[in-house]
Each structure stands twice: as structure tokens, then as C-alpha cells.
Amino acid sequence: MILVDFECSFCAVIFEESVDSAIKFGKCPECGNIANRIYTMNSGHRADPAWLESAVEVLQGDGERPIESRSEFNDYLKKNNIVQRC
Ligand SMILES: [Zn+2]
Numbered sequence: 001m002i003l004v005d006f007e008c009s010f011c012a013v014i015f016e017e018s019v020d021s022a023i024k025f026g027k028c029p030e031c032g033n034i035a036n037r038i039y040t041m042n043s044g045h046r047a048d049p050a051w052l053e054s055a056v057e058v059l060q061g062d063g064e065r066p067i068e069s070r071s072e073f074n075d076y077l078k079k080n081n082i083v084q085r086c
Contacts, residue, residue, distance in 0.1 A: 006035035
């Protein structure tokens with residue numbers, strides 16, 4: 001079990017919950033709607049491909065090898081001179 005942040009897809013309330021690390025959705029404590037898990041770069045957990053997908057979609061061109069981990073992502077940023085916010 002790990003502590004993760006969720007954001008309600010309906011009322012935008014953000015809350016923390018202790019859940020299994022594979023869990024992607026929670027239940028909003030305010031309105032009971034589905035809340036999406038929030039993935040952050042600063043998370044101490046192993047990079048989860050879920051947060052990479054959108055970033056990679058924006059950055060990578062067709063035919064490039066898919067980025068599958070945080071270290072590959074960092075290397076990719078360096079290689080392409082993309083400034084990373086820390
Ligand atoms: Zn809600």
C-alpha cells in the first residue's frame with residue numbers, strides 16, 4: 001500500500017488515499033464520483049508509464065523507440081536539449 005493523490009473528475013477535489021500501487025482510480029470523498037490518480041515527477045516510486053505516455057506523445061516523433069522509464073526519459077531530454085524543470 002502506498003499513499004497516492006487523486007483528483008476528482010467531477011468536482012476537482014484533490015485527496016490522498018492509501019491504496020495498492022497499481023490502483024488508478026479512487027472515489028471522491030465529496031461527491032462520490034470517480035477520481036483519477038495523479039502522477040508526479042517527484043514521486044519516490046518507480047516511474048509509472050502512465051505519466052510518461054502523454055509527455056512522450058508530445059515529444060517523440062514517428063519511428064522513435066518508445067521511452068519506457070524515467071531514466072530513458074531524462075536521457076531523451078538531454079539528447080534533445082530539452083530543458084527539464086527540477
Ligand atoms: Zn468529487
